[in-house]
Amino acid sequence: MKALVYHGPGIKAWEEVADPVIIDDTDAIVRVEVTTICGSDLHIMKGDVPAVTDGRILGHEAVGTVTAIGAAARRVKVGDRVLVSCITACGTCSYCRDGHAGQCLGGGGWILGHKIDGTQAELVRVPFADLSTYPIPDGVSDEAVLMLADILPTGYEVGVLNGHVRPGDVVAVVGAGPIGLAAIIGSRLYSPTTVIAIDLADSRLDAAKSFGADVTVNNSRDDPLAVVRSLTGGLGADVAIEAVGTAATFELATTLIRPGGHVANIGVHGTSATLHLEDLWIRNVTITTGLVDASSTPTLLRLIGSGQPDAGRLVTHHFQLDEMEHAYDVFADAANSGALKVVLSATSE
Numbered sequence: 001m002k003a004l005v006y007h008g009p010g011i012k013a014w015e016e017v018a019d020p021v022i023i024d025d026t027d028a029i030v031r032v033e034v035t036t037i038c039g040s041d042l043h044i045m046k047g048d049v050p051a052v053t054d055g056r057i058l059g060h061e062a063v064g065t066v067t068a069i070g071a072a073a074r075r076v077k078v079g080d081r082v083l084v085s086c087i088t089a090c091g092t093c094s095y096c097r098d099g100h101a102g103q104c105l106g107g108g109g110w111i112l113g114h115k116i117d118g119t120q121a122e123l124v125r126v127p128f129a130d131l132s133t134y135p136i137p138d139g140v141s142d143e144a145v146l147m148l149a150d151i152l153p154t155g156y157e158v159g160v161l162n163g164h165v166r167p168g169d170v171v172a173v174v175g176a177g178p179i180g181l182a183a184i185i186g187s188r189l190y191s192p193t194t195v196i197a198i199d200l201a202d203s204r205l206d207a208a209k210s211f212g213a214d215v216t217v218n219n220s221r222d223d224p225l226a227v228v229r230s231l232t233g234g235l236g237a238d239v240a241i242e243a244v245g246t247a248a249t250f251e252l253a254t255t256l257i258r259p260g261g262h263v264a265n266i267g268v269h270g271t272s273a274t275l276h277l278e279d280l281w282i283r284n285v286t287i288t289t290g291l292v293d294a295s296s297t298p299t300l301l302r303l304i305g306s307g308q309p310d311a312g313r314l315v316t317h318h319f320q321l322d323e324m325e326h327a328y329d330v331f332a333d334a335a336n337s338g339a340l341k342v343v344l345s346a347t348s349e
Contacts, residue, residue, distance in 0.1 A: 001016070001017060001018075001019050001121060001122040001123050002014055002015065002016060002017070002121070002122055002321070002322065003015070003017045003057040003117070003120060003121030003122065004057065004058050004059065004120035004121065004324045004325070004328075005017065005055060005056070005057055005058075006044060006045070006052055006053075006054065006055070006056045006057075006058050007054050007055070008047075008054055009045065009046060009047030010045060010046075010047075012045065012058070012325065012328065013325070014322060014324045014325055017057065017121070019123055020117065020123050020124060020125035021125070022068055022069070022070045022125070023125065023127075024070060024072075024127060025070040025071045025072035025073070026070055026072050026073060026127060026128050026129060026130065027069070027070040027073070027125055027126065027127055027129060028066050028068065028069045028070070028073060028076050028125075028126045028129030028133065029066070029067050029068040029069075029123055029124070029125055029126075030062065030064040030065065030066055030067065030082065030084055030123065030124050030126055030133070031064050031065045031066075031067050031122070031123055031346070032062045032063075032064045032119055032121060032122060032123065032124055032321070032346060033062075033063055033064045033065065033081075033142065033345065033346050034062065034063045034064075034142045034143065034146050034343050034344065034345050034346070035059055035061060035062045035063075035119045035120055035121075035146070035321070035343075035344050036059075036061050036146055036149075036341055036342060036343055036344065037059070037120070037327060037328060037331045037342055037344075038059075038060065038061060038086075038150055038151070038178075039177060039178065039179060039245070039268065040060075040268050041058050041059065041113070041120075041328075042328075042331070042332055043245065043268045043270055044058065044113075044114075045328070045332075046270060047270070048268065048269075048270025048271075049114065049268070049270075051114060051115060052113075052114055056113065056114075056117060056118070057113065057117035057118050057120060057121050057124075058113045058118050058120045059112065059113040059118035059119035059120030059121065059124075060086040060110065060112040060113040060114065060118050060119055060149070060150060061084065061086055061119055061146060061149030061150045062083075062084040062119035062124060062146070062149065063081070063082070063083055063084070063136065063142045063145055063146050063149075064081070064082065064084065064124075065079065065080070065081050065082075066078050066079060066080045066081075066082060066129075066133075067123070069129065070129075073129055073130055074130055075130040076129045076130055076133055080133075080135065081135070081136045082133035082134060082135060082136065083133060083134040083135075083136060083145050083146070083148060083149055083297075083301075084112070084119055084124065084126055084132070084133055084149060085132050085133065085134065085149055085150075085294045085297060086110060086112065086149050086150040086153075086154075086292065086294065087101050087102050087104075087108070087109065087110060087132070087291075087292060087293060087294040088101070088104065088107075088108035088109065088110075088111050088112060088126070088127050088128055088132045089101035089104055089108050089128055089131040089132055089294075090104050090105075090106025090107055090108045090128050090131070091106075091128060091130075091131040092106055093105035093106040093108075096108070096131075099293060099295045100293050100295075101131075101293045101294060101295065102290070102291035102292055102293040102294070103291070103293075107127065107128075108127065108128055108132070109291070110291060111127070112124070112126075120321075120324060120344070122321065122346065134148075134297060134298070134301060137301055137304070137305040138305075139305070140304055140305055141312050143311075143312045143315050143343055144304050144310070144311040144312040145301070145304070145311075146343065147182075147304075147311035147312070147314050147315075147341065148297055148300050148301060148304065148311065150292065151178050151179055151182045151314070151341070152182050152185065152186070152300050152309075152311060153292050153293075153294050153295075153296050153297050153300060154179060154182060154266060154292040155179050155180070155181070155182025155183035155184075155185065155186050155243070155266065156182065156183075156185075156186035156189075156296050156300065157290070157292050157293060157294075157295065157296050158264060158265075158266045158288075158289075158290040158291070158292055159173075159179075159182070159183035159186060159187075159241040159243065159264050159266050160183060160186035160187050160189070160190065160241075160264075161296075162262070162264040162288040162290055163239040163240075163241055163262045163263075163264035163288070164239065164262050164286075165186075165187050165190045165192060165238075165239050166190060166192075166238070167190060167191040167192070168191070168192065168193050169190070169192040169193065169237075169238035169239055170192065170193060170194045170196070170228070170231060170232050170237045170238050170239075171187045171192045171194070171195045171196065171237060171238065171239045171240075171241065172196045172198065172224070172228055172237035172239070172240045172241070172253070172256045173187070173195065173196065173197050173198065173208070173213070173241045173243060174198045174224075174240065174241065174242050174243060174244060174249045174252055174253045174256070175198070175199060175242065175243035175244035175249055175267065176197045176198070176199035176201070176204035176205055176207060176208040176213070176216075176243075177199075177204060177243065177244070177334065177340070178314060178340050178341050179243045179266055179267070180197065180199070180204075180208070180241070180243035180244075181207060181208060181211045181314060181340065182314075183241045183243055183266065184197060184208060184211050184212050184213055185211055185212065185309045185311075187212075187239075187241075188212045188309075192238075192239075194214045194215060194231055195212060195213045195214050195215070196213065196214070196215045196216070196217060196224075196227065196228060196231070196237070197209075197213035197215070197216045197217070198216075198217045198219055198224045198252070199216075199217075199218065199219070200218065200219060200220050200335075201218075201334070201335045202218060203335070203338045204334070204340075205217075205218060207340060210313075211309075211313075215227065215231065219252075224252060224256060225252075225255055225256060228256050232258065235258040235259070236256055236257050236258035236259075236261060237256050237257055237258060237261060238258060238261050238262070239257075239261060239262050239263075239264065240253040240254070240256045240257045240261065240262075240263045240264070241253070241263075241264045241266060242263065242264070242265045242266060242267050243266045243267055244267045245266075245267025245268040245269050245270070246267070246269070246271075246273075247269075247271060247272065247273035247274065249267065250265060250267070250269070250273040251273060251274060251276070253265070254275070254276060254280060254285070254287070257283075257285055258283075259283040259284055259285070260283070260284045260285070261285055261286070262285075262286045262287075262288065263285060263286070263287045263288070264288050264290075265287065265288065265289045265290075266290075275287075314340050314341045315340070315341045315342070315343050316338060316339050316340045316341065316342070317330055317331075317337070317339050317341075317342040317343070318342070318343050318344075318345065319342060319343070319344045319345070320344065320345060320346075320347055321344050321345065321346050321347070322347070323344065324344060327342050327344055330342060
């Protein structure tokens with residue numbers, strides 16, 4: 001088969017590799033029909049995730065059809081069309097049983113495209129397939145379901161739930177890329193009074209408006225802190241969600257927060273950031289970090305099955321699987337291409 005293979009920082013290739021095979025009795029092999037590229041894949045390409053080594057097939061999001069199963073698989077059947085989650089759950093360790101599969105101790109967690117070969121390929125092996133895949137709801141497009149492999153659960157769990165967004169809150173989202181937009185979508189489920197999107201790109205701020213941001217701030221031209229304080233009587237945001245993964249955006253999020261507020265960091269950080277405890281310690285500020293657990297995926301599947309949110313609108317560009325290298329270039333150049341999420345589809349036979 002063909003797959004997108006990582007060969008070190010800045011080096012990748014769409015190349016011939018061996019087909020995956022069943023290794024454990026709980027495995028399934030899935031023929032990939034649509035997949036996508038994540039911001040964390042770009043961090044891998046920058047060398048920010050050293051656990052990813054030369055020869056790794058990238059990707060952790062897919063919709064496809066099960067072609068083979070291990071002897072212990074019970075729920076998943078050959079021929080099923082499934083969502084492959086970015087998080088693999090053993091289901092039996094203490095973290096999985098507590099709803100935190102992102103920290104799985106039994107061989108799961110974020111392993112696809114990270115510690116084992118991933119989904120940017122024609123076929124993928126999915127461990128613990130009964131607990132790490134989801135049936136496709138009737139009447140929902142593959143593209144919409146694909147958005148539930150990672151970005152919507154991540155924005156919702158690591159941003160909205162960790163940030164304790166409540167009715168009437170003012171929410172500041174730093175970064176209006178796909179994850180930031182997912183956080184805006186998730187925040188809207190909790191009826192905040194104001195959602196403020198902050199970014200350097202006007203195209204992404206326009207997208208933020210379309211997904212529910214009330215106020216947008218281009219911080220290459222305007223002062224986000226002044227805007228937030230003007231909207232909150234000088235207090236600051238109730239919740240600040242960091243959705244980029246740089247020192248500057250994290251530090252900005254901590255300046256925007258009011259006393260007693262919550263800073264929820266979603267971004268993948270490859271370098272250190274300064275934590276100004278000399279300012280924060282006295283203000284009762286809570287700071288959370290996190291890897292998605294995908295525990296919200298069943299809830300989000302029910303929501304998109306009812307038409308809310310229209311997750312497919314996050315997709316801006318379409319490619320075939322064999323255009324993977326070009327798709328990476330387009331996605332990485334989002335400021336000029338306007339890319340939010342790209343979808344790569346298998347060629348119909």
